[in-house]
Amino acid sequence: xxxxxxIFLVVALVAAVLGFGGLAGAxxxxxxxxxxxxxxxxxxxxxxxxxxxRAP
Numbered sequence: 001x002x003x004x005x006x007i008f009l010v011v012a013l014v015a016a017v018l019g020f021g022g023l024a025g026a027x028x029x030x031x032x033x034x035x036x037x038x039x040x041x042x043x044x045x046x047x048x049x050x051x052x053x054r055a056p
Contacts, residue, residue, distance in 0.1 A: 008030045
């Protein structure tokens with residue numbers, strides 16, 4: 001998930017350098033959404049791991 005966010009960020013940077021403003025804006029929006037989804041899944045996974053704990 002984080003890899004896709006970074007890929008869309010790179011696509012946005014390249015599109016911005018080449019002058020494709022609309023495409024760059026869309027790619028940045030997608031990268032932001034993917035990053036926050038990744039962050040939410042990471043936090044949920046961390047909390048679940050802490051709640052579950054280790055089996056004796």
